[in-house]
Amino acid sequence: xxxxxxxxxxxxxxxxxxxxxxxxxxxxxxxxxxxxxxxxxxxxxxxxxxxxxxxxxxxxxxxxxxxxxxxxxxxxxxxxxxxxxxxxxxxxxxxxxxxxxxxxxxxxxxxxxxxxxxxxxxxxxxxxxxxxxxxxxxxxxxxxxxxxxxxxxxxxxxxxxxxxxxxxxxxxxxxxxxxxxxxxxxxxxxxxxxxxxxxxxxxxxxxxxxxxxxxxxxxxxxxxxxxxxxxxxxxxxxxxxxxxxxxxxxxxxxxxxxxxxxxxxxxxxxxxxxxxxxxxxxxxxxxxxxxxxxxxxxxxxxxxxxxxxxxxxxxxxxxxxxxxxxxxxxxxxxxxxxxxxxxxxxxxxxxxxxxxxxxxxxxxxxxxxxxxxxxxxxxxxxxxxxxxxxxxxxxxxxxxxxxxxxxxxxxxx
Numbered sequence: 001x002x003x004x005x006x007x008x009x010x011x012x013x014x015x016x017x018x019x020x021x022x023x024x025x026x027x028x029x030x031x032x033x034x035x036x037x038x039x040x041x042x043x044x045x046x047x048x049x050x051x052x053x054x055x056x057x058x059x060x061x062x063x064x065x066x067x068x069x070x071x072x073x074x075x076x077x078x079x080x081x082x083x084x085x086x087x088x089x090x091x092x093x094x095x096x097x098x099x100x101x102x103x104x105x106x107x108x109x110x111x112x113x114x115x116x117x118x119x120x121x122x123x124x125x126x127x128x129x130x131x132x133x134x135x136x137x138x139x140x141x142x143x144x145x146x147x148x149x150x151x152x153x154x155x156x157x158x159x160x161x162x163x164x165x166x167x168x169x170x171x172x173x174x175x176x177x178x179x180x181x182x183x184x185x186x187x188x189x190x191x192x193x194x195x196x197x198x199x200x201x202x203x204x205x206x207x208x209x210x211x212x213x214x215x216x217x218x219x220x221x222x223x224x225x226x227x228x229x230x231x232x233x234x235x236x237x238x239x240x241x242x243x244x245x246x247x248x249x250x251x252x253x254x255x256x257x258x259x260x261x262x263x264x265x266x267x268x269x270x271x272x273x274x275x276x277x278x279x280x281x282x283x284x285x286x287x288x289x290x291x292x293x294x295x296x297x298x299x300x301x302x303x304x305x306x307x308x309x310x311x312x313x314x315x316x317x318x319x320x321x322x323x324x325x326x327x328x329x330x331x332x333x334x335x336x337x338x339x340x341x342x343x344x345x346x347x348x349x350x351x352x353x354x355x356x357x358x359x360x361x362x363x364x365x366x367x368x369x370x371x372x373x374x375x376x377x378x379x380x381x382x383x384x385x386x387x388x389x390x391x392x393x394x395x396x397x398x399x400x401x402x403x404x405x406x407x408x409x410x411x412x413x
Contacts, residue, residue, distance in 0.1 A: 004091040012042050012209065013192030015055035016202025021210060022047045027182050032098040032329040032365045033319040041185045044210030049177070049218035052206040056148040056175040057224045059203030064145045064173040068122045071171055075119035078198035082112040082163075089190060093159055094320040096184045098328035098365070099283045101320055111163035118167035121397045125172065130405075138408050143401040145173030146250055147226030150219035152212075152240075153188065154231050155181035155331055156286045162188050165229050166205060172400035174227070177219065178207045183331055185209045212236075220244045227251070227400065231288070252399055254288070258384065261291040265299035273307045281315060281369055284327050286335075293375070293382055305373055309354050312369040329365035339367050345380045346372050 010026075011018040025043035030036060042048070063071075082089065090104035097104075128141040151165040158180055169176050180188030188207055195205045208215060216236075219225050220243035227250040230240050234256040244251050261279055263272045279291040296304050320328040330336050336359065343357055356370030375382055 002085050002088045004088045004095065007085060007088050007092055007190045007193055008039060008186050009189040009192060010039055010041050012044055012048060012052070013189060013195075013205070013207040014048070014052045015059075015206065016196070018192070019051075021045065022051075025210075027210070029096060029183070029185060031095050032331055033321075035363075035365075038095055039186070041182065041189075041209040044208040045214040046218045048208050048210065049179075049215045050222070052177045052208050053148060053150075053218070053222050053224050055203040056177050056206050059201060060145075060148055060175045063170075063175055063201060063204050066173065068125055071173065072119045072122040074199055075115050075122065075167065075170060078194060078200065079112045079116040079119060081194045081197045082108060082115065085190075085194070086112075089159065089187065091321070092190065093184075093187045094328075096186050097155065097158060098331065099320050100325045100328055103283060104320070107157055107160050111159045114160065114163040115167045118171040118397060121168070122171035125397065125401065132407070140406045140408060142404045142406065143398075144404055146400055146402045147174060148224055149174045149176050149227045149229060149400065150216075150225045151176055151178040152216060152219075152228070152230040152232065153178065153180050155183040156283060157288060158184035158187035159190075161231055161288075162191060166191065168397040168400050169229075170200070170204065171397050174400050175204045176206065177225070178205070179212070179215045179219070180207065180209060182209060182212075216240060217243065220249070221247070223247050225249065229399075230254070232256075250399070258292045258382075259290065261294045263294065263296040263300060263304055265297045267300060267304075269300065269303060269307060272304060273311050276308055277311050277315075281312065281327065284330055284367070286331060305354065305371075309371050312355055312371060315369045317366050317368055327366075327369060330367055331365075333365065336365055336367055339370075342379075342381045342384075343370060343372065346375060349376060349379050351375050351379060351381075 009018060011020055021042035021044040023043060023045060026040040027043045028037045029039050029041055031038050086105060086108045089108045090101055093104040094101050125143050127143060130139040130141060132138050149169045153161040162178060166176055178188060191205060192207050219228060220240055228240055228244050229252040230237060231254040237253040237255040241251055261276055276294060315326045316324050317327040318325040351372040351374055354371040354373045356368035359367055
């Protein structure tokens with residue numbers, strides 16, 4: 001069985017080769033549960049991004065001409081490779097991100113499922129025949145890959161979020177330059193190993209770690225990048241959209257939100273509590289579809305709060321590698337400090353702490369499940385994004401295709 005260390009790479013994957021950053025600089029990666037350094041990664045910048053884009057551009061010439069059947073078979077192999085290493089990939093993910101091992105296994109499994117889904121979608125890239133307004137002519141519509149794709153992924157789901165970007169891109173015939181978050185780079189870099197095993201040609205997938213400003217800036221400025229796909233904060237999304245305007249790129253953004261969970265008086269109390277626990281506390285609240293606040297109607301408020309607090313109190317906090325743990329650490333110190341600021345702000349404005357509210361160890365990144373009751377709209381927790389809640393964006397293969405119209409039988413008058 002493959003060990004997680006065998007899937008850990010610390011160099012950039014460019015053009016099928018593992019290379020250091022041209023600057024020679026590196027970044028430490030720490031386990032959020034222990035604070036220990038688990039490795040270092042290349043601190044790539046503008047010049048490294050150019051190399052990756054050039055490699056993807058070169059590979060695009062051949063990959064874009066492959067048949068849908070061929071791309072489908074390669075993606076099916078990639079999906080199988082992910083499942084073959086599911087346990088090792090899950091442990092690697094937990095060590096860099098902190099989530100419970102059971103959740104990591106599910107994420108890796110979903111990554112394989114995304115790739116498999118788009119393996120089949122590759123076979124379904126259909127065109128159209130449009131009735132012509134001119135006699136003796138017909139108009140055909142064909143779909144073609146847009147080109148090289150720049151993919152920027154977040155730290156909360158480092159495996160599945162990359163799969164959701166790589167899958168449709170490769171299925172459409174595009175090549176990819178991927179930039180994962182520096183907090184959780186290893187799950188993404190492992191795709192370089194998996195791609196080699198699956199027979200993905202060199203340069204079709206390129207992965208580099210380092211400066212988000214420099215790599216993202218080169219991606220948006222380069223005329224060889226046809227599309228940007230990004231999951232992350234609204235602030236950075238706005239910046240990427242502005243920077244992409246000059247080269248008129250396709251852009252897909254999945255940005256920040258503050259999603260509410262609403263419970264009415266006639267709700268099934270048990271199902272409402274179970275749903276709220278799942279929606280709020282998965283991955284310690286650091287989830288793309290995470291509930292940020294709860295609205296509960298007055299008639300059921302007290303009963304819901306009592307049951308909800310009791311269920312949250314049963315959640316087990318600790319290292320994601322330990323058995324029975326349901327709540328791992330937050331990703332870094334700034335995340336913990338933000339939660340503490342939200343709690344303090346709410347309490348000064350009239351909220352009461354029903355559960356949790358403070359770290360037991362001021363030096364750790366573990367924050368206990370916390371429930372604030374009697375919140376008001378003027379509190380930061382009601383107005384701002386407290387976790388990594390997201391909304392927006394589609395993940396369909398059509399977003400990686402361009403449409404080509406052809407008139408057969410002569411030039412239209």
